Amino acid sequence: GENVEQHPSTLSVQEGDSAVIKCTYSDSASNYFPWYKQELGKRPQLIIDIRSNVGEKKDQRIAVTLNKTAKHFSLHITETQPEDSAVYFCAAGSNDYKLSFGAGTTVTVRA
Amino acid sequence: DTAVSQTPKYLVTQMGNDKSIKCEQNLGHDTMYWYKQDSKKFLKIMFSYNNKELIINETVPNRFSPKSPDKAHLNLHINSLELGDSAVYFCASSQRQGSTKLFFGSGTQLSVL
Numbered sequence: 388g389e390n391v392e393q394h395p396s397t398l399s400v401q402e403g404d405s406a407v408i409k410c411t412y413s414d415s416a417s418n419y420f421p422w423y424k425q426e427l428g429k430r431p432q433l434i435i436d437i438r439s440n441v442g443e444k445k446d447q448r449i450a451v452t453l454n455k456t457a458k459h460f461s462l463h464i465t466e467t468q469p470e471d472s473a474v475y476f477c478a479a480g481s482n483d484y485k486l487s488f489g490a491g492t493t494v495t496v497r498a
Numbered sequence: 499d500t501a502v503s504q505t506p507k508y509l510v511t512q513m514g515n516d517k518s519i520k521c522e523q524n525l526g527h528d529t530m531y532w533y534k535q536d537s538k539k540f541l542k543i544m545f546s547y548n549n550k551e552l553i554i555n556e557t558v559p560n561r562f563s564p565k566s567p568d569k570a571h572l573n574l575h576i577n578s579l580e581l582g583d584s585a586v587y588f589c590a591s592s593q594r595q596g597s598t599k600l601f602f603g604s605g606t607q608l609s610v611l
Contacts, residue, residue, distance in 0.1 A: 419598075421599070421600075423600075425539075429604070430588065430602040430603060430604050430605055431541065431588070431600075431602050432602070433599050433600065436599070474539055476541060480596075482596050485543060485546070485554055486543070486600065487543075488540070488541040488542070490538070490539070490540050491539045491540065491541070493539075
C-alpha cells in the first residue's frame with residue numbers, strides 16, 4: 388500500500404516569512420496529491436490539490452509542487468499570517484479510492 | 499445546512515460499553531468514509547462505502563461495524579469499547595470513489611474511561 392511521509396512534524400515561523408512542508412510517497416500509481424488544513428478543534432479542510440499531470444499549482448499565498456520522478460511533493464505558504472497556524476496534512480491517492488495521509492505538520496506563526 | 503454532519507460531538511463512556519456514531523451527508527455524494535484521528539493527530543482510514551457497498555475495510559478490530567442504510571448515511575457501531583479506542587472519529591464524503599475532494603464532518607471525540 389501507499390506510505391506517505393511528511394516533514395517536519397512541527398514548524399514555527401515568524402509572521403511574514405515562508406513555510407515549506409515536504410512529503411514523499413511510495414506508490415508510483417498515486418496520481419492525486421491534496422493538502423488539508425486542520426485548525427485547532429475543527430475538521431480537516433482541503434486547501435489545494437495537484438494531479439500528476441501538473442508540476443506546480445498556485446492559489447494566492449499557497450503553492451504546491453510535485454516531482455513524480457522523485458516521488459515527492461511540497462506545500463509552500465508565503466507571507467504567513469497568524470490564521471495560517473494549523474495542522475497541515477499531505478495525502479496521496481490513486482484510482483483505488485484510498486487516500487493515505489501524512490502524519491501532519493503543526494505550523495505556528497509567531498506574531 | 500451542514501454538508502456532513504455527525505453526532506454526537508462528544509462521547510464519554512466506560513470500558514466495555516457499546517456505542518454508535520451517526521453520520522449524514524446532504525451533498526448527494528456517492529462515497530462515505532470513517533477516519534480515526536489519534537492523539538498524535540494521525541488520520542487513518544477505517545472504512546469506505548460507495549453507494550451503500552463496502553469498498554475499503556482496513557485492519558480494524560471487528561468490534562467496529564459500519565452500516566450504511568442508504569448512500570447519505572454511514573453509521574459506526576463500536577462494541578466492547580476499550581481505552582485504546584479513545585480518539586476523534588471523522589466521517590467524510592466524496593462525490594465519487596477515487597481521487598476526489600473529501601468533505602469532513604466536525605468529528606466525534608470519543609473518550610473511553
